[in-house]
Amino acid sequence: MKSILEEFACGNISPEPRFIKRNSEYEKAVNTLSDTEEKLRVVLNDAGRELLSAFLDAQGAVNHMTNIDKFVYGYRLGALMTMEVLSGKEDLLTGGAAK
Secondary structure, X not given: OOOHHHHXXXXXXXXXXXXXXXXXXXXXXXXXXXXXXXXXXXXXXXXXXXXXXXXXXXXXXXXXXXXXXXXXXXXXXXXXHHHHHHHOHHHHHHOOOOO
């Protein structure tokens, strides 16, 4: 079983859906990517299209794994920062002197 953070990062646990904002830089990049792939498929022969598909599948897998890793790392880093803040809360409550 994957960790709860990995499940969350994979979208298996989601507090709300996300949508692409219209005319955003992200939407423009996705459209460019899609248009370029379509144009490449037209000019490539069968072997080239198979190679392109394999490349895109591998790139997608790498991106997926990278996104999960970055999400989990960022979440853990945020939790570590929170732990550090909470470990010094007594100074805030008691008016401790600054270092």
